[in-house]
Amino acid sequence: MSEENNSNVSNQNSQSNASMNNGADEATSLSSDVQKIHDQAEKYKNDFLYLRAEFENYKRNAIKERSDLIKYGGERFIRDLLEVADNFERALQVQVTPENVSTFKQGVEMTATELKSLLNRHSVIEIPSEGVPFDPAIHEALSSEPTDKFAPGFVSKVFKKAYKLHDKIIRPGQVIVAKKPE
Secondary structure (H helix, E strand, O other): OHHHHHHHHHHHHHHHHHHHHHHHHHHHHHHHHHHHHHHHHHHHHHHHHHHHHHHHHHHHHHHHHHHHHHHHOOHHHHHHHHHHHHHHHHHHHOOOOOOOHHHHHHHHHHHHHHHHHHHHHOOEEEEOOOOOEOOOOOEEEEEEEEOOOOOOOEEEEEEEOEEEEOOEEEEOEEEEEEEOOO
16 A cells, blocks of 8 residues: 555656646746737837837928928029019119110010019919909909990999909909999
């Protein structure tokens, strides 16, 4: 019987050792899984911090670009306009005499045409007003006058022309509206 007891005790010890080894293997496996999850979480955290820094840089650059666009957006237009201004200054330096008056007038007309061309190149378009129905979105009525030349409610005279930039009215025209003569 003592051999049986020794054998039972030995079997129990083997089973205990095997279950302890199983527990140790599970603990090692569990510890390994926890480490993998921890490493993965650390990687995600670093990725998040990197993307956050990238986004902050993007926002800062977008704000700077927008600021520069507002500050220097008209640069090309101004450069073109300076050419027209130079032509007007040269015209003002000319001594006008009866002999060169027609040439002077032609030069000023050419400069005015150049100015209109410049405005058109930059999408500033004159809105025709004379002889069209009065539109408060486009026109500012200064007064009205009795006339037979235009139907009542139509623009009879223009003091300041209306202009639009692309599809936005940038300056309403100042006009006189026709009314029925009494």
